[in-house]
Amino acid sequence: MLQVTRFLRDFFPQSTSLLIALVLLTISLALIFAGRRIIKTLVFIVTGLVGAAIGIFLGGLSFGLVGGILGGVGGFILGGLLGFVLLHVGIGLSLGFLGYSIARIYTHSLLLTLIAGVVLFIIGVVLTYKILELASAILGGLILLGVLSFFGLPAVLAIGIAAVLTILGFFLQNRRRAVQAPKQ
Numbered sequence: 001m002l003q004v005t006r007f008l009r010d011f012f013p014q015s016t017s018l019l020i021a022l023v024l025l026t027i028s029l030a031l032i033f034a035g036r037r038i039i040k041t042l043v044f045i046v047t048g049l050v051g052a053a054i055g056i057f058l059g060g061l062s063f064g065l066v067g068g069i070l071g072g073v074g075g076f077i078l079g080g081l082l083g084f085v086l087l088h089v090g091i092g093l094s095l096g097f098l099g100y101s102i103a104r105i106y107t108h109s110l111l112l113t114l115i116a117g118v119v120l121f122i123i124g125v126v127l128t129y130k131i132l133e134l135a136s137a138i139l140g141g142l143i144l145l146g147v148l149s150f151f152g153l154p155a156v157l158a159i160g161i162a163a164v165l166t167i168l169g170f171f172l173q174n175r176r177r178a179v180q181a182p183k184q
Contacts, residue, residue, distance in 0.1 A: 021150045028143035032169030035136020036129060036177070043087050044080040051079015091128045096121030133173040141166030 030038060052075045059071020099120030103113040124131065141162045148158035 017150075021147050024143055025147045028140045028147060029165075031136045031140030032144065032165055033140075033172060035140060035169070036132040036173055039132050039136055040084070040087070043083045047083025047086075048076040048080030051082065052076035054079070088125045088128045091131055092121040092124035095124030095131070129177055130174065133170055133177070137166050137170040137173065140169065 052072045055071030055073070055075020055078070056068045057071075059075075060068030063070075096117040100113050100117030103116035107113060144165060145158055145162040148161060149155070153161070
């Protein structure tokens with residue numbers, strides 16, 4: 001974090017450095033307090049754009065300009081929805097691969113490494129939203145720490161503020177999701 005702070009101070013003019021720091025402050029607070037929502041939106045947009053590109057290509061190839069336009073719109077919607085569905089699978093695969101890789105370090109038994117991978121895959125699929133909330137809050141907290149260091153706050157104070165806001169943001173995201181969930 002200190003390297004980024006020094007880079008901002010030394011490389012950019014002061015007015016630009018201040019602007020970048022304020023943008024990073026906004027991004028960090030958004031990630032801390034609404035990270036899950038931001039990540040879900042980004043997943044929809046990115047997978048939607050990939051779907052739109054495929055739709056434009058296939059629609060345009062088959063039906064010309066009108067087909068390309070309709071394929072692009074349909075591909076964006078279909079791709080975005082597919083991204084939502086596969087988000088759980090993606091988190092599960094990431095966590096499963098991490099578990100498999102760590103288990104390989106501690107054992108040479110293929111069966112044990114596969115079991116570790118499958119168990120963490122299931123945990124990742126089940127706890128996707130909690131993982132997104134925690135990861136986004138931590139990432140936002142780390143960015144906030146760099147920004148506070150840039151503004152010259154002592155390290156202990158910057159760490160304390162970033163830690164408190166990160167914990168608060170995680171619990172607020174978690175509570176917001178629990179409140180929005182349908183009551184049974």
